Amino acid sequence: MSVKYVPVSWTTSKKLYDAGLIAGIALYLLAFSHFAIGAVDDQALRIRALGSCAFLLLSLVLAIGPLARLDRRFLPLLYNRRHFGVITCTIAAGHALAVLGWYFAFSPLGPYDAMLVADIGSGHLRGVPFIPFGIAALLILLVLAVTSHDFWLSFLTPKLWKALHLGVYAAYGLVVLHVAFGALQAQRAFEIEVTVCALGLVALHLWTGFREGRKPRMAAAAPSGLVHACKLGDIAEGRAIVVRLTDADPVAIFRHEGRLSAVSHLCAHQNGPLGEGRVIDGCITCPWHGFQYRLEDGRAPPPFTERIATYRLHLTGDDVMLDPSPNPPGTYVQPLEPA
Amino acid sequence: MTAHLLVLAVEAYLGVGLVLALVFVFALIDRIDPQAHGAHAFRPLLLPGLTLLWPLVLVRTLAKLRGMTDPLASQRANLAAHRMAWLGLAVLIPVALVLAWSLKAPTEAPQSIRIGDAP
Numbered sequence A: 001m002s003v004k005y006v007p008v009s010w011t012t013s014k015k016l017y018d019a020g021l022i023a024g025i026a027l028y029l030l031a032f033s034h035f036a037i038g039a040v041d042d043q044a045l046r047i048r049a050l051g052s053c054a055f056l057l058l059s060l061v062l063a064i065g066p067l068a069r070l071d072r073r074f075l076p077l078l079y080n081r082r083h084f085g086v087i088t089c090t091i092a093a094g095h096a097l098a099v100l101g102w103y104f105a106f107s108p109l110g111p112y113d114a115m116l117v118a119d120i121g122s123g124h125l126r127g128v129p130f131i132p133f134g135i136a137a138l139l140i141l142l143v144l145a146v147t148s149h150d151f152w153l154s155f156l157t158p159k160l161w162k163a164l165h166l167g168v169y170a171a172y173g174l175v176v177l178h179v180a181f182g183a184l185q186a187q188r189a190f191e192i193e194v195t196v197c198a199l200g201l202v203a204l205h206l207w208t209g210f211r212e213g214r215k216p217r218m219a220a221a222a223p224s225g226l227v228h229a230c231k232l233g234d235i236a237e238g239r240a241i242v243v244r245l246t247d248a249d250p251v252a253i254f255r256h257e258g259r260l261s262a263v264s265h266l267c268a269h270q271n272g273p274l275g276e277g278r279v280i281d282g283c284i285t286c287p288w289h290g291f292q293y294r295l296e297d298g299r300a301p302p303p304f305t306e307r308i309a310t311y312r313l314h315l316t317g318d319d320v321m322l323d324p325s326p327n328p329p330g331t332y333v334q335p336l337e338p339a
Numbered sequence B: 001m002t003a004h005l006l007v008l009a010v011e012a013y014l015g016v017g018l019v020l021a022l023v024f025v026f027a028l029i030d031r032i033d034p035q036a037h038g039a040h041a042f043r044p045l046l047l048p049g050l051t052l053l054w055p056l057v058l059v060r061t062l063a064k065l066r067g068m069t070d071p072l073a074s075q076r077a078n079l080a081a082h083r084m085a086w087l088g089l090a091v092l093i094p095v096a097l098v099l100a101w102s103l104k105a106p107t108e109a110p111q112s113i114r115i116g117d118a119p
């Protein structure tokens, strides 16, 4: 939410977040080197430590979203998830460079050619090419990291940017293949980390998805075309309820100073869940990164320019009825004042 | 040979990308994004992305220069893709792990057995 781009819009909490993350990584790398099992040389140890750390970070960064959905106390982790992602990619690139510098630097073919044709599987897996999985995963992580600046969100549109960044799931699948057919074959230390992280993450996402899927979806009633959203008393002051529609984007209905306004549940920034946010200083405030929107027209207060769709509401007795057709983003709708 | 050609192709792709990226940050960005006016420090940060994704950048730049507005897109497709991705990973990851475990070379036999087995 800026009027003029800056390299990084630092805040105190972002600095603390990054400092904590970097300190955690340094501790992990130190501990890994200290407790490493089996006699290995320094360079091999560095490769393993960076690889293990990158895998752990990627698993953690993918766990933040579902954790924040299950428990709001995880929301602060989500606030700076992009920096987490960029740091993860940097560690993964460090692992790749260490491999390149150690195993392939002196090949007569040249390091990149040698890495692509290498057969360094072991045991039954001699010939299983696990390195290309790692290269493909790293490429995806690189694309995500280099498109993490807000410029890209605006340039590509949030929909395309989001679609591109869904690539992180493909990257995770590739990383699991890379580790399963590579490090896991040779090093006992990886067995527990990979199994616990990967299966735990799958279980977490499936559980969150299952919970979300069980939330009821509403359809418009004929002939009015309106959806029965809730009872008037269901919405707490300064909060919203989320109406999930059968064939349209979800809508958040907010109550502020007793009056009701309906807007898109999806934030214009990165589709954060606006309906889980609060009204602060008279504006809807996204729980993910704090973008704000006015209740009556879905516009960010000046000088910001983001807009979200608004919706019309009707009151029948104390039943709140929603017209599910969205108005163009930024359209003024008079807040509904119960009698 | 194939690997070498692949490396050459990647180098050529990145070379073209870098030239276009420089043109973009020096000559085009101000025309397509008002938030870039007077903002220069962030531009070097864009170079890696512009270089890596130059075909996509070209398509989006042309669309922006022609004044095409972005339609209000529904986000449901992305949400559905997110669900499908995790269902896919829920199959792929256990299968990969089971396969990896089953192919894992047996751990070294105890020393005494190996001595006895020796010819």
Ligand code: FES
Binding pocket: A267, A268, A269, A270, A271, A272, A273, A286, A287, A288, A289, A290, A291
């Ligand atoms: S998703 Fe980032 S502020 Fe809403």
